[in-house]
Amino acid sequence: MNYCETNCVVKRKGNNNKESDETLSFTQSTKKNNMISSHEEENDRNRGKRYSLVSFWELPNYMKDNEYILRYYRANWPLKEAFFSLFRWHNETLNVWTHLVGFFLFLGLTLANLMKPHVVDLLQQFTRSFSSGAEKNVSDSIKDFLGTALLFDLNNQAPLKMEIEALEFVIARWPFFVFLGGSMFCLLSSSICHLFSCHSHDLNLFLLRIDYVGIAVMIITSFFPQIYYIFLCQPHWQIIYLAGITAMGLFTIVTLLSPSHSTGKHRAFRAMLFCSMGLFGIVPAIHACFVNWGNPRRNITLAYECVMALSYLIGTLFYVTRIPERWRPGWFDLAGHSHQIFHVLVVVGALAHYAATLKMLEWRDTFGCDRT
Numbered sequence: 001m002n003y004c005e006t007n008c009v010v011k012r013k014g015n016n017n018k019e020s021d022e023t024l025s026f027t028q029s030t031k032k033n034n035m036i037s038s039h040e041e042e043n044d045r046n047r048g049k050r051y052s053l054v055s056f057w058e059l060p061n062y063m064k065d066n067e068y069i070l071r072y073y074r075a076n077w078p079l080k081e082a083f084f085s086l087f088r089w090h091n092e093t094l095n096v097w098t099h100l101v102g103f104f105l106f107l108g109l110t111l112a113n114l115m116k117p118h119v120v121d122l123l124q125q126f127t128r129s130f131s132s133g134a135e136k137n138v139s140d141s142i143k144d145f146l147g148t149a150l151l152f153d154l155n156n157q158a159p160l161k162m163e164i165e166a167l168e169f170v171i172a173r174w175p176f177f178v179f180l181g182g183s184m185f186c187l188l189s190s191s192i193c194h195l196f197s198c199h200s201h202d203l204n205l206f207l208l209r210i211d212y213v214g215i216a217v218m219i220i221t222s223f224f225p226q227i228y229y230i231f232l233c234q235p236h237w238q239i240i241y242l243a244g245i246t247a248m249g250l251f252t253i254v255t256l257l258s259p260s261h262s263t264g265k266h267r268a269f270r271a272m273l274f275c276s277m278g279l280f281g282i283v284p285a286i287h288a289c290f291v292n293w294g295n296p297r298r299n300i301t302l303a304y305e306c307v308m309a310l311s312y313l314i315g316t317l318f319y320v321t322r323i324p325e326r327w328r329p330g331w332f333d334l335a336g337h338s339h340q341i342f343h344v345l346v347v348v349g350a351l352a353h354y355a356a357t358l359k360m361l362e363w364r365d366t367f368g369c370d371r372t
């Protein structure tokens with residue numbers, strides 16, 4: 001555009017040969033300069049310089065979510081630039097990393113737990129090779145791993161028979177892995193949403209909905225192990241509570257998938273939906289206290305669950321009130337704003353729930369249905 005305008009104006013001036021020569025040389029140099037400058041622009045684009053960070057006022061309307069965060073926004077960035085912004089400072093960097101680290105943490109915990117049964121299998125093969133003289137040691141090993149000491153009279157049974165009976169007693173792990181899977185889905189979808197939602201309006205809307213669905217999935221799946229293990233010996237309560245929370249979760253997901261509910265205006269409504277799902281847990285929790293009255297691990301499990309509930313509750317308060325950035329707009333653009341605090345508390349809450357679930361699993365592995 002620039003090149004054409006300059007060229008046309010200069011050419012109209014040319015009446016004699018001298019002038020024409022000067023015009024030609026000026027045109028050529030302008031052309032050359034323009035080529036250089038367009039080449040530099042191309043280089044800048046390749047180096048990522050072109051996609052500079054912008055302020056809140058320069059944002060397209062769909063990205064104006066938090067008016068207390070004033071600077072360091074990415075707006076309408078290509079996917080490649082958005083991906084590499086994982087390693088650049090902007091106001092979403094810590095939002096992406098807080099949940100990405102959480103995702104890898106839960107991935108590690110899942111892999112460690114998936115490998116556990118193999119450790120037990122190896123131990124059993126190892127114990128079979130022992131002679132009857134080592135019966136005591138074998139019994140102790142199995143006792144340590146499966147916690148069956150109170151259920152078997154170790155001195156009166158052959159080691160092999162005892163191992164088979166002990167194996168039958170292993171409690172199902174799938175509800176535990178459902179929770180781990182749900183947590184990983186939530187943490188990863190949140191990281192992806194924060195990383196790529198600066199690309200376009202359509203992708204922004206889609207990813208925000210996936211992010212909310214991730215939160216709902218995490219809440220639903222968190223209930224699975226607790227309800228399954230607490231009510232292991234009362235399957236009708238297992239079904240009632242699991243069906244209840246799944247129905248509530250599906251309702252929440254369908255509601256959140258409507259585009260109008262993804263906007264900033266509905267922040268409190270979304271928080272209310274998530275909280276009501278969490279509060280639903282109070283019913284089976286009170287019920288569980290009675291079912292589990294004699295469980296010596298009850299207090300430690302409850303303590304972990306209280307940490308989880310507090311983390312989620314305080315996190316939601318930060319999310320809704322947008323504290324501390326509302327007190328000092330612009331001060332917390334890069335680090336320390338409410339959404340980052342909310343993310344950290346979500347990971348803390350999920351870890352506390354993981355610890356509570358392990359305690360519950362340990363208790364069921366030890367006592368099965370004999371002691372409730």
Ligand SMILES: [Zn+2]
Pocket residue numbers: 095190194339343
């Ligand atoms: Zn988030």
